[in-house]
Amino acid sequence: xxxxxxxxxxxxxxxxxxxxxxxxxxxxxxxxxxxxxxxxxxxxxxxxxxxxxxxxxxxxxxxxxxxxxxxxxxxxxxxxxxxxxxxxxxxxxxxxxxxxxxxxxxxxxxxxxxxxxxxxxxxxxxxxxxxxxxxxxxxxxxxxxxxxxxxxxxxxxxxxxxxxxxxxxxxxxxxxxxxxxxxxxxxxxxxxxxxxxxxxxxxxxxxxxxxxxxxxxxxxxxxxxxxxxxxxxxxxxxxxxxxxxxxxxxxxxxxxxxxxxxxxxxxxxxxxxxxxxxxxxxxxxxxxxxxxxxxxxxxxxxxxxxxxxxxxxxxxxxxxxxxxxxxxxxxxxxxxxxxxxxxxxxxxxxxxxxxxxxxxxxxxxxxxxxxxxxxxxxxxxxxxxxxxxxxxxxxxxxxxxxxxxxxxxxxxxxxxxxxxxxxxxxxxxxxxxxxxxxxxxxxxxxx
Numbered sequence: 272x273x274x275x276x277x278x279x280x281x282x283x284x285x286x287x288x289x290x291x292x293x294x295x296x297x298x299x300x301x302x303x304x305x306x307x308x309x310x311x312x313x314x315x316x317x318x319x320x321x322x323x324x325x326x327x328x329x330x331x332x333x334x335x336x337x338x339x340x341x342x343x344x345x346x347x348x349x350x351x352x353x354x355x356x357x358x359x360x361x362x363x364x365x366x367x368x369x370x371x372x373x374x375x376x377x378x379x380x381x382x383x384x385x386x387x388x389x390x391x392x393x394x395x396x397x398x399x400x401x402x403x404x405x406x407x408x409x410x411x412x413x414x415x416x417x418x419x420x421x422x423x424x425x426x427x428x429x430x431x432x433x434x435x436x437x438x439x440x441x442x443x444x445x446x447x448x449x450x451x452x453x454x455x456x457x458x459x460x461x462x463x464x465x466x467x468x469x470x471x472x473x474x475x476x477x478x479x480x481x482x483x484x485x486x487x488x489x490x491x492x493x494x495x496x497x498x499x500x501x502x503x504x505x506x507x508x509x510x511x512x513x514x515x516x517x518x519x520x521x522x523x524x525x526x527x528x529x530x531x532x533x534x535x536x537x538x539x540x541x542x543x544x545x546x547x548x549x550x551x552x553x554x555x556x557x558x559x560x561x562x563x564x565x566x567x568x569x570x571x572x573x574x575x576x577x578x579x580x581x582x583x584x585x586x587x588x589x590x591x592x593x594x595x596x597x598x599x600x601x602x603x604x605x606x607x608x609x610x611x612x613x614x615x616x617x618x619x620x621x622x623x624x625x626x627x628x629x630x631x632x633x634x635x636x637x638x639x640x641x642x643x644x645x646x647x648x649x650x651x652x653x654x655x656x657x658x659x660x661x662x663x664x665x666x667x668x669x670x671x672x673x674x675x676x677x678x679x680x681x682x683x684x685x686x687x688x689x690x691x692x693x694x695x696x697x698x699x700x701x702x703x704x705x706x707x708x709x710x711x712x713x714x715x716x717x718x
Contacts, residue, residue: 304325633676
């Protein structure tokens with residue numbers, strides 16, 4: 272008999288079916304056993320009077336033949352897609368057993384700390400609520416690709432081992448590359464800009480690495496960037512509007528395809544308006560001062576408290592959970608960022624702040640070879656180190672261009688209202704963890 276997925280059984284009432292999956296939970300009532308079976312499509316209830324499920328434990332891998340029946344009205348479970356049906360088991364076969372689990376994975380919400388959840392990641396991901404984080408994340412990636420293709424962008428794949436640090440500084444991971452020095456890429460920035468000179472509009476999903484000595488609820492050492500770059504722009508606002516349209520498309524797609532997940536998390540996608548508000552950094556800092564008397568005027572960036580306050584302002588004044596902050600100081604932005612011709616100390620750059628957290632960084636880039644060489648020298652680096660492949664593209668002619676990056680884990684975290692960005696990463700890397708907790712290694716060394 273050909274296998275049926277659990278959700279397909281909704282159309283097969285009265286028919287004999289074969290399902291395969293994992294035992295999510297199991298309840299024995301005398302000679303009758305009720306089990307929820309999980310497969311990639313979701314859960315379905317099985318009623319067994321054959322004895323085949325007796326003694327079976329959660330996460331056993333099973334295949335079950337049986338008849339699909341409608342549940343009685345009083346037994347309908349509206350919390351799952353197959354809640355109006357069940358399968359009356361005729362034959363049960365255990366394909367593989369499971370050892371005892373470290374905690375109950377079938378609870379609506381896992382009752383364990385984040386470190387424990389990550390220590391036993393292969394178990395915690397089997398919890399439906401946790402697994403659904405990554406189903407929603409997959410929809411974000413799908414929507415990203417859809418929007419980029421719709422707007423005539425070409426997808427590219429870029430290296431993550433590079434010869435120079437993209438943004439300079441010491442926050443990079445050095446690699447012993449055949450007895451030569453190389454680095455893990457801080458971003459795919461160079462390659463995005465290079466490929467604008469080939470395809471005009473490009474995008475990529477790229478892993479990036481930041482050796483920042485920090486442990487916060489919003490930072491990862493390795494993250495996934497939804498990166499975009501576009502050429503022949505009229506000005507930096509072309510880039511901002513593309514980013515705004517993309518985010519709104521992601522929201523609408525998630526709302527359409529992940530409605531039940533959002534409902535389970537008791538949350539909705541962020542509120543947007545036709546025109547997302549845009550304010551300069553200096554204006555945002557003045558707004559914060561006027562509202563709170565907390566003075567961050569003159570600072571080169573927004574602090575977390577300031578980001579939260581400016582989002583409150585945007586919600587109250589514009590009805591938007593999003594707000595763009597623009598014109599960050601030249602000293603705060605990377606050396607390839609385009610300065611404002613009217614105010615050279617400011618850049619034609621922006622951040623998108625959503626629900627009090629930075630989601631996107633972007634802006635217009637410098638596309639003139641000589642200006643880039645000058646800026647590289649200003650930061651104390653040797654232009655020769657950037658010649659291949661980066662500067663070469665500008666030597667041969669690159670149009671006015673700009674781009675942006677969305678942190679995939681961070682946008683997932685904030686759509687679902689997760690407390691820690693590590694919850695939105697399958698196997699997070701940070702100062703304390705590379706799958707295993709690094710503190711444990713240090714403790715062993717000390718002993």
